[in-house]
Structure formats: structure tokens, C-alpha cells
Amino acid sequence: MAAGTSIQVTALDGVVNVNSIFTLAVFVGLAWNPWDPNNTLNTDPRCAPGPSVKRDLVAFHVYSFSSFLFSSLVALTLKQAFRITRSPSYHPVELIARINRKALRVGMLASGVGSVCGSVFLMLALVNVVQIKLGTLACGSTHSFAAVVPLLIFVPLGLFVYGNACNAVVCILSSCPVLLQWISHASVIRGLQTVYGAGECGKSSTPDREAFKLAPCMSAAQDETVSVSSSCCAQVKRIGQNPSCLCAAMLSNTAKMAGIKLDVAVTIPKRCNLSDRPIGYKCGGYTVP
Numbered sequence: 224m225a226a227g228t229s230i231q232v233t234a235l236d237g238v239v240n241v242n243s244i245f246t247l248a249v250f251v252g253l254a255w256n257p258w259d260p261n262n263t264l265n266t267d268p269r270c271a272p273g274p275s276v277k278r279d280l281v282a283f284h285v286y287s288f289s290s291f292l293f294s295s296l297v298a299l300t301l302k303q304a305f306r307i308t309r310s311p312s313y314h315p316v317e318l319i320a321r322i323n324r325k326a327l328r329v330g331m332l333a334s335g336v337g338s339v340c341g342s343v344f345l346m347l348a349l350v351n352v353v354q355i356k357l358g359t360l361a362c363g364s365t366h367s368f369a370a371v372v373p374l375l376i377f378v379p380l381g382l383f384v385y386g387n388a389c390n391a392v393v394c395i396l397s398s399c400p401v402l403l404q405w406i407s408h409a410s411v412i413r414g415l416q417t418v419y420g421a422g423e424c425g426k427s428s429t430p431d432r433e434a435f436k437l438a439p440c441m442s443a444a445q446d447e448t449v450s451v452s453s454s455c456c457a458q459v460k461r462i463g464q465n466p467s468c469l470c471a472a473m474l475s476n477t478a479k480m481a482g483i484k485l486d487v488a489v490t491i492p493k494r495c496n497l498s499d500r501p502i503g504y505k506c507g508g509y510t511v512p
Contacts, residue, residue, distance in 0.1 A: 235298040235299075235301055235302050235331075235334070236302070238294060238295070238298045238334055238335070238338055239295050239298050239299060241338065242291040242292075242294050242295045242298075242337075242338060242341065243295070245287070245291055245341060245342065245345060246288060246291045246292070246295075248345065249284050249287050249288045249291070249345065249348075250288075255352075262355065262356070263355055263356055263357075264356055264357055265356070265357055265358040265364070267358060267362070267364075269362050270358030270359050270362035270364050270367075271358070271359070272351070272354045272355050272358075272359050276351050276354055276355065276359070277351070277355065279347075279351055280348055280351040280352065280355065283344045283345070283347045283348035283351065284344075284345075284348050286340075286341075286344040287340075287341045287342075287344035287345040287348060288341075289341075290337045290338070290340040290341030290344060291337065291338065291341035293333075293337040294333075294334045294335070294336075294337025294338045294341060295334075295337075297330055297333050297334040297337065298334045300330070301327070301330045301331065301334070335385075338385075339382050339385070342378065342382055343378075343382070346374060346375070346378045349374060350371055350374065350375075353367050353370045353371050353374075354367060357370065422471070423465070423467040423468045423470070423471040424465065424468040424471065424472070425465075425468075428468075430468065430471035430472045430474070430475040430477075431472075431475045431476060431477040433462050433468060433469075433471075433472040433475075434472040434473075434475045434477035434478045434481075435477060436458050436462070437455070437458055437459070437462070437472060437473075437478075439452050439454040439455040439458065440452075440455035440458065440459065440488070440491060441481055441483065443455055443487075443491055443494070444473075444478075444481075444483040444484065444487055444488040444491060445482055445483060445484055445487060446487065447487045447490055447494075451491055451494045451495050455491065455495070456491075456495035456497070459491055459492055459495055459497065460492075460495065460497055460499075463492055463497065463499075463500060463501065466501035466504045466506075466511075469501075469506075470504070470506035470507065473485055473488045473489070473506060473507070474506070474507050485506070485507050485508075485509055486509050489506055489509045489510070489511050489512070490512055492511060492512075493511075493512045
């Protein structure tokens with residue numbers, strides 16, 4: 224799995240794992256009986272919580288469980304989508320087009336929001352646990368305030384940091400296709416550079432890396448009747464300054480996985496009306512017209 228996808232899957236794994244821990248805490252809370260008079264350390268009848276506090280405790284636990292479950296299901300759905308799009312039948316460059324970045328961002332934000340909501344409801348449930356155990360906040364129990372104040376400070380602060388970090392990651396990985404493409408293929412490219420060394424495309428690039436840049440030409444390289452886009456012609460003109468590199472890119476494993484037809488691909492320079500195209504150059508048994 225490529226580096227970019229691994230980062231996102233690792234983040235989703237973290238969300239699922241944290242949700243699982245909190246869900247366990249919710250179940251423990253639901254198993255606790257707030258109506259048992261033995262489940263309190265408060266000896267002052269004036270500080271005893273009313274029935275509404277106990278009912279809210281159960282309700283907040285249920286809300287928290289629902290939020291964590293929602294977050295985990297969304298995260299697992301995104302992970303499964305990544306695994307499907309990373310199957311061998313999908314071309315690496317096509318992956319950028321096949322993943323709907325808006326849907327990806329919405330999904331990751333929804334999963335994060337679910338975790339945040341679950342944490343908030345769990346925090347409110349803990350506040351009610353403290354009131355049942357140590358006395359209500361309304362009666363001014365110092366022990367209750369000593370337990371609740373740090374909870375109300377550190378949990379929202381942690382959620383604020385978590386929310387901003389998630390938003391930054393989602394914006395970087397989902398909204399910037401160039402950076403996402405670079406991250407997704409960086410590890411693959413480094414490996415290919417090691418194999419090829421100073422090959423047809425020099426030391427700083429490889430045929431597979433140049434093939435990635437020919438993504439706008441994919442349709443035109445499969446059907447000769449398809450018009451060639453300006454972005455495709457620009458890449459062909461640039462790479463075609465080194466005919467051996469352009470030929471190697473068309474013959475690369477990346478091009479083969481994309482389903483590019485070499486006999487069609489060699490006609491692109493002419494279809495782009497490139498005056499400096501390498502006419503007569505032999506590439507894989509075909510001649511550049």
C-alpha cells in the first residue's frame with residue numbers, strides 16, 4: 224500500500240481503536256446501577272442527586288455509544304474503500320481520479336465529529352457519575368468540583384487539538400491532489416529509481432514516474448478517435464524532448480497497467496501537432512508518425 228494511503232488508513236485505525244476503548248468504558252458505565260444507595264460516598268442528604276441526574280447518566284452513555292459506533296462504521300467504510308481502490312486491477316494514477324476527494328473529506332470529518340460527540344457525551348456522563356458518587360455541584364461539594372473542573376478543562380482542550388489536527392490532515396490529504404499524488408507515489412518512485420538508476424529518463428526520474436505524468440493522455444492513448452487534451456500535449460512535448468524516455472514511459476509497467484495501447488500512444492505527438500516530434504523513431508515495434 225502506498226505511503227499516502229497508509230497514512231490515511233493508519234489515522235482511521237487510530238480512530239477505530241480509540242472508539243473501541245471508549246465504547247468499552249460506556250458499557251462499563253451502563254452496567255453500573257446509579258440507583259443503588261451503596262454506589263455513593265456522599266453522606267449529606269442535601270447533596271444527593273435527583274432522579275434527573277441518574278436518567279441523564281444513562282442517556283449520555285447511550286448517546287456516547289451511538290456516536291462512537293457511527294464514527295467507527297464510517298472509518299471502517301473508508302478503510303474498505305481504500306483497500307478496494309488499491310486492488311491490482313486499479314491503476315495507480317487512476318486512483319486519484321477514482322477517489323472522490325469531497326466524499327473522502329466528508330467521510331473523515333464525519334468520523335472525527337462522531338468521535339468528538341462521543342467524547343463530549345462521555346464527559347457529561349462522567350460529570351453525572353461524580354455528582355452521584357460525591358454529591359451534586361449545586362450544593363457546592365468541594366470533592367465534586369475538584370473532580371469535575373479538570374475534566375471540563377482537559378477534555379475540551381484535547382478535543383480542540385484533535386479537531387484542528389484532523390481538519391489539517393483532511394485538508395492536506397483530501398483537498399490538494401498534487402500533494403496527495405506525490406505522497407501516494409513517493410515510496411513507489413523511490414523504489415523504482417533504485418532499480419532503474421541512470422536509465423532512459425536520467426538519474427532524477429524513471430519511466431514509471433514519467434508515465435504518472437502522462438495521466439491526462441490515458442484516454443487518448445487507448446482510442447485514436449479521442450481528442451488529445453492540451454495538458455496531455457504539454458506533457459508529451461516536454462517528455463518527448465528525450466524520445467527514449469517517452470518511449471520507455473509508454474512501455475513501462477505503469478502504462479501497461481493503465482491499459483495504454485502502444486500503437487495508439489505513438490500517434491499522440493502527431494495528433495498534438497508537435498512540429499519537433501521524433502518522426503520515424505522506433506518504439507516497441509511501432510514508428511512515431
